[in-house]
Amino acid sequence: MPKISQKGISMPESPIRKLVPFAEKAKSKGHHVYHLNIGQPDIKTPHGALQAVKDANIEVLEYSHSAGFESYRNKLAKYYQGHSLDVNADDIIITTGGSEALLFALGSTLDPHDEIIIPEPFYANYNGFSTSNGVNIVPVMSTIDNGFALPAISEFEKLITPKTKAILICNPGNPTGYLYSEQEMKQLTELVVKHDLFLIADEVYREFAYDGYKHISVMSIPELANNAIMIDSVSKRYSMCGARIGCIVSKNKDLMKAAMKFAQARLSPPTFAQIASEAALDTPQSYFDEVITEYKERRDVFINALQQIEGVQVTVPHGAFYCVAKFPVKNADDFAKWLLEEYNLNGETVMIAPAAGFYSTPGVGMNEARMAYVLKKDDLIKSAEILKEALKAYQQVEK
Known part of the structure; x- marks a missing residue:
């Protein structure tokens, strides 16, 4: 056999x-x-998103651009700009869920046997994504005793080797619900710039912050222009898990060129789901x-x-x-x-x-x-x- x-x-x-x-x-x-x-x-799910699919007058269900609808990327860029993020349509590639965005990010930044540092516990599929890319996860432990706060930067420093290419965080966190503070994001920024690493931030829960706490996006930090990769999705924000639409976002042009090759290889993200996701951006505050x-x-x-x-x-x-x-x-x-x-x-x-x-x-x-x-x-x-x-x-x- x-x-x-x-x-x-x-x-x-x-x-x-x-x-x-x-x-x-x-x-x-x-x-x-x-x-x-x-x-x-x-x-x-917002009514407008579902209605847009019902109203779609499509006679041929064609491929979209590999980066996703231009109209959707322009509208999504305006959404980010409305949240004080310096993002343009060219900085965005629409993906089949946040999962594909993560796969594109790992595939574009790490070679087989390279290392990525991730605070654990972490979203379980990071294990699967890393395995499928032949990448080695190097965990840095956070604990329930301090609410799963960011481990000391010195603990990250100890783990960095010539094979280390990136740090991956989920902010706010799945599975812990932890929201990184401004100080913690500053520490991570200094670390990745110092060691010339990518900082991949899974921000699919970015809308859900409580008790006066504020979400700090990697795309809001100017010093990270060449280091930051943001992963996002409509799944949780609009209660549209079944749409399977996400995106990878970065100001790093070389990174986005590499990610585009992966996007072209899978052809295009799903058309009807993009229609729904674009309409969802009209959802009121x-x-x-x-x-x-x-x-x-x-x-x-x-x-x-x-x-x-x-x-x-x-x-x-x-x-x-x-x-x-x-x-x-x-x-x-x-x-x-x-x-x-x-x-x-x-x-x-x-x-x-x-x-x-x-x-x-x-x-x-x-x-x-x-x-x-x-x-x-x-x-x-x-x-x-x-x-x-x-x-x-x-x-x-x-x-």
Whole structure:
């Protein structure tokens, strides 16, 4: 029998989706599953985006330009300029989701066996993207004890070698919800300029900042003109995960020329989704004001409920819509499976994402889980109650 590639063998499973068969089995038993495992918002997609697709008068569904519709890139540039970012249409390539933008960024900046430094825990797919590009992740550890703040710059310095080509951050963070401060962004700026590295910033949650905290984009820092690469997406901003439209943004012309080769190789981003995304840019600020208020309320309800559970450690995230909690269990992966296979409270259970898959360091995060507070407040309260009772029962099982 022909053998699959070592790369295929090495590709990690998604901690967010790998337990889906267990959830499906639970549902087949008639159990209701609260999905805390995935950042799929239940906020309605802006009406204008959906209507634009319905109204599209298309007789031939053609390729678009490899960089995406020029009209969309111009409009997107104006959106960024409205947020005080010095971005022009030529600095943007539209991609099939933020995922493809990340693949373009890695492919354009790192060769096989080069190194990229990433604060962990980090978005689980960074492991997969790096594996598919033959790139080595060098993790620098952040911890729940200080809310997953940026590790000391001295810790980054220790890890830089001749193979180091980039630092990758997610801001606000998935899975932690941490929002980097102005001081932290300044420290990163000085570091990448000093060592002539790229700073890749995954900013797909840039709209979601709470408690008066401000999101600092890499594109707002003049010193990073040649170093910064921004990854963005419509998925979370407009609750359009299924559109699969994102973008890679940089002022570095050589970088964008390289990224364009990858864009040409995959031909073009999807047409109907670009139509919807372009129309979504007309969404009024009131939409975001309401959404941010709603997510803050959900966060407050859920975090407060988790903090009342004996043995659970969780910090208050100031961005995105995720949190990482430490549970009084030995193995959160086993606990997550048990929740779906063996446990229900009045016919209901929860699905969580074990956090070990958000680290690249083996054995770290084994008793942690990422949860998304994208459900309605009543559902989040129920979810926390299920977790509270489940932990009591599971601690007897673990013995």
